[in-house]
Amino acid sequence: MPVAATRFSDLLELIDQLPLDEKESLIDVVQKRIAEDGRKRIAASARAAKREHARGKSKPVTPEDLLREIAG
Numbered sequence: 001m002p003v004a005a006t007r008f009s010d011l012l013e014l015i016d017q018l019p020l021d022e023k024e025s026l027i028d029v030v031q032k033r034i035a036e037d038g039r040k041r042i043a044a045s046a047r048a049a050k051r052e053h054a055r056g057k058s059k060p061v062t063p064e065d066l067l068r069e070i071a072g
Contacts, residue, residue, distance in 0.1 A: 015023060052058045061069070 015026065018026065049058070
């Protein structure tokens with residue numbers, strides 16, 4: 001079944017039919033994939049920051065300046 005055609009509710013129904021040990025394995029796999037996606041996002045952000053720095057588009061800031069900028 002293609003992912004686009006699979007509704008979330010259909011997935012939940014399929015999961016309900018799994019034995020407990022397979023549900024636990026599924027949770028483990030999904031959590032690891034989420035963590036990996038997060039690592040990839042962080043790595044991409046770091047690469048973009050390095051490119052900006054190399055192009056001279058970044059400037060040094062103090063932690064206080066950074067917190068003010070984040071707080072808006």
